[in-house]
Amino acid sequence: MTGEIKVAGDDLARHERLGPLEDAIDYRFVDRELLHRATIHRSFAHESEEDVADNEVLEFLGDAVLGLVVSELLYQRNPELSEGEMSKLKAFLVSSESLARRAEGIDLGAYLVLGKGEEKTAGRLKDSLLANSFEAVIAAIYLDGGLQEATKFVDLTVYERLAEASEDNTHFSDFKSLLQERLQSEGESLPAYRVVEESGPDHAKMFSVEVELDGQAIAVGNGKTKKSAEQMAAELALQILAPAGHGRRVSGAFDPTATE
Numbered sequence: 001m002t003g004e005i006k007v008a009g010d011d012l013a014r015h016e017r018l019g020p021l022e023d024a025i026d027y028r029f030v031d032r033e034l035l036h037r038a039t040i041h042r043s044f045a046h047e048s049e050e051d052v053a054d055n056e057v058l059e060f061l062g063d064a065v066l067g068l069v070v071s072e073l074l075y076q077r078n079p080e081l082s083e084g085e086m087s088k089l090k091a092f093l094v095s096s097e098s099l100a101r102r103a104e105g106i107d108l109g110a111y112l113v114l115g116k117g118e119e120k121t122a123g124r125l126k127d128s129l130l131a132n133s134f135e136a137v138i139a140a141i142y143l144d145g146g147l148q149e150a151t152k153f154v155d156l157t158v159y160e161r162l163a164e165a166s167e168d169n170t171h172f173s174d175f176k177s178l179l180q181e182r183l184q185s186e187g188e189s190l191p192a193y194r195v196v197e198e199s200g201p202d203h204a205k206m207f208s209v210e211v212e213l214d215g216q217a218i219a220v221g222n223g224k225t226k227k228s229a230e231q232m233a234a235e236l237a238l239q240i241l242a243p244a245g246h247g248r249r250v251s252g253a254f255d256p257t258a259t260e
Contacts, residue, residue, distance in 0.1 A: 017111065024106040025137065025153060029144050034058075038136035039108075041129065043115030055136035058143075060203045062135030065142045066094055069154040093158055096224050097232075099131035102157045108133055128206055128222065175234035179211075182238065189214055191237065193230045196220065211237050 018035055022028055029035050038055050045054035070093050074086045081089070092098060103109065109124035112133055123129050142150035179191055197208035209229035210217045218240055221232025 021106070021108070021111045025141070026156070027141055027145065027149060027153060029140070031144050034140040034144050035137070038140040039111045039133065040113045041115065041118060041123070041133070043118040043123070044113045045115075047115040047117075055133060056201065056204065058136035058139040059132045060139075061142070062137070062139035063094075063203075065147075065150050066135060066138050066154060066158065069147075069151045070094055070159060072151075073155060073159050089162065093161060095228060096127055096131040096222075098158070098161060099134045100127035102161070103130035103134040105157065108137065128224075131224075132204060175231050175238060179234040179238055182241065183213070191234070193233065195226060195229075209233050213237075 018029075018032055018039075021035065021039075022032075037053055038058050040052065040054045042054040042056055045052040067090070070090050071086070074081070074089055078086065078089075109130055112124055112129070114123045117123075118129070138150055138154060141153050176191075183190060192212045194210050194212065195207055196210045198205060199208075200206045204224075206222060206224060207226050207229040208220055208222050209226060209232075210220050211230070211233040212218070219233045219236035221229045221234070221236060223229035223232055
């Protein structure tokens with residue numbers, strides 16, 4: 001191994017592989033090396049015999065750029081909203097689930113460079129991996145074209161989901177509250193949440209949270225924060241308790257602009 005950090009692949013291979021991705025994101029890179037690095041997962045870098053640069057640092061930067069751009073767009077276009085209201089909308093837009101769906105929209109998973117272990121476990125389909133790589137792409141655009149180009153990309157891919165969510169407010173369902181209300185209405189004990197695993201570097205932590213009923217685990221959720229993981233666990237628990245087609249319905253989606 002040398003002291004030089006390299007980016008995997010040769011120039012011709014990168015050109016052929018990343019051209020369609022540039023079409024999908026509607027941006028042409030001056031330095032395509034940045035986009036290439038954004039697609040390299042740490043699993044590949046760890047397995048490589050050379051010092052290959054992965055996308056974790058880009059992911060870190062992309063998370064910050066994404067937060068700034070979404071906050072500014074919300075402020076500029078919704079000046080009537082309170083800080084609490086904007087925070088709820090921002091949390092929805094930058095959630096792992098939301099970013100993973102945006103990544104799927106540009107078929108980002110097909111371009112990822114993964115290690116053998118991630119390939120075997122369908123890493124290209126994992127929400128957390130897709131979301132992190134999407135943030136890395138945002139950083140690559142920012143470094144190559146500046147904040148204006150990054151804002152354009154985020155606006156067209158991430159922020160546009162706000163309109164989609166407003167058409168169906170179930171995107172903002174507070175599943176923890178729904179689960180609690182459901183159990184209370186049936187005379188059951190309240191659910192308990194427990195963190196069962198923390199993984200990833202400090203700047204990109206992933207949490208696994210288990211929801212228990214009467215001491216029995218019934219579902220596990222994952223997320224970048226404990227709260228998002230708890231929400232996923234509660235949503236899964238509701239699905240288990242009320243299977244589709246059994247005539248049982250859980251209602252009560254909350255207003256995303258309600259203050260805490």
